[in-house]
Amino acid sequence: MTDILMAVYNGENYIKEQLNSIIRQTVKDWHLYICDDCSSDNTVDIVLDYVNKYPDKITLVQNSKNMGHKAVFFKLLRMSKGDYVFTCDQDDVWKKDKIAVTLKGFQNEDTKTPVLVHTDLTIVNQKLEITSPSMIKSQHIDVRKNKPNDMLVQNIVTGCTMAMNRALVDILHEPKKVPVHDWWIATVASFMGKIKFVNKSTMYYRQHSENSVGAKIMSIDYIVERMRKGEYNKDMLSLGYNLASEILACYGTELKGEERQMLKAYSKMSEKNKIEKIKTVAKFKLWKSGIVRKIGQIIYM
CATH class of the missing domain: 3.90.550.10 (Spore Coat Polysaccharide Biosynthesis Protein SpsA; Chain A)
Structure with a gap:
């Protein structure tokens, strides 16, 4: 069924x-x-x-x-x-x-x-x-x-x-x-x-005017629009930090030591300065896909 x-x-x-x-x-x-x-x-x-x-x-x-x-x-x-x-x-x-x-x-x-x-x-x-x-x-x-x-x-x-x-x-x-x-x-x-x-x-x-979440075509105009939404981009990254925290809390005891280490480090990203954040992302390969998304990630993390 x-x-x-x-x-x-x-x-x-x-x-x-x-x-x-x-x-x-x-x-x-x-x-x-x-x-x-x-x-x-x-x-x-x-x-x-x-x-x-x-x-x-x-x-x-x-x-x-x-x-x-x-x-x-x-x-x-x-x-x-x-x-x-x-x-x-x-x-x-x-x-x-x-x-x-x-x-x-x-x-x-x-x-x-x-x-x-x-x-x-x-x-x-x-x-x-x-x-x-x-x-x-x-x-x-x-x-x-x-x-x-x-x-x-x-x-x-x-x-x-x-x-x-x-x-x-x-x-x-x-x-x-x-x-x-x-x-x-x-x-x-x-x-x-x-x-x-x-x-x-x-x-x-x-796609219509009442969509709570929609689909955007990746284009130059869309990239420029997204880059202007600084607070939104920061909020989306913070959502990932919270995601790591929740996964660790709910499933941490069942995960491998390396995965727990990654979750602990990423869940504390908001407490780190820019250099520390970049080091964390690089160490655990926490990069977004594509060069444009990676640039945005570095700018707003």
């Missing part, structure tokens, strides 16, 4: 297309868990129509107060029972073989090993017109950089494409200092098991 987890909030504009795309999957052995985080539009009414039509396939829970996306996700995760768990946004559209293609990534893997599988995705506008056939290529993401030292500084996993096996789900703690659940889960997988990439687009990643 495959479980699909969808956190929803004011998603009336696009959720029907997403639900229809899940129902059309070639793999039929799935159950969709939806948690509404106090929507003020017609999202719940739309979802209830589908629940009534597919009562054995869709479960809806409604929060009495707004919890925020990360808390909702972990609430859904605790409800899941399947051998594999997929994450799902409310405003995208899945290609009909998304589940089938992703599940192939788990083939020949030991079920006792925590494994995360992610895929490429096609970027589209709000009308589902393609703006980039491959997000991996348009953002110059190096999917090979999936080792623990890589994941602490740069997330290569797009949350809405990822799936986890039960071994990974069962060891996941809800982080206190890390607000981005996909980066957290991918980093846990890297330290405690493995990350696998399937080089195929499995969904249409819709």
Whole structure:
């Protein structure tokens, strides 16, 4: 059985297309868990129509107060029972073989090993017109950089494409200092098991004015824009320091001595001067991918 987890909030504009795309999957052995985080539009009414039509396939829970996306996700995760768990946004559209293609990534893997599988995705506008056939290529993401030292500084996993096996789900703690659940889960997988990439687009990643997180095409204009966002860049690096601290607190006793040393050093980056930070990054190979990202890392660390 495959479980699909969808956190929803004011998603009336696009959720029907997403639900229809899940129902059309070639793999039929799935159950969709939806948690509404106090929507003020017609999202719940739309979802209830589908629940009534597919009562054995869709479960809806409604929060009495707004919890925020990360808390909702972990609430859904605790409800899941399947051998594999997929994450799902409310405003995208899945290609009909998304589940089938992703599940192939788990083939020949030991079920006792925590494994995360992610895929490429096609970027589209709000009308589902393609703006980039491959997000991996348009953002110059190096999917090979999936080792623990890589994941602490740069997330290569797009949350809405990822799936986890039960071994990974069962060891996941809800982080206190890390607000981005996909980066957290991918980093846990890297330290405690493995990350696998399937080089195929499995969904249409819709970009619109209401996106909480979006896809940016890597271009000169984008690089200039990012370089101007000094505080944002510093905050993203600090998020990595907090990530190291949380991984150490939750899993430190199960890790190798070298990994614990790296986590301790990186979690204390905010206490170091620029030279000490560069030495730490160099010692443990905590570099972002690509020359542009490395330059930004040095400037804002």
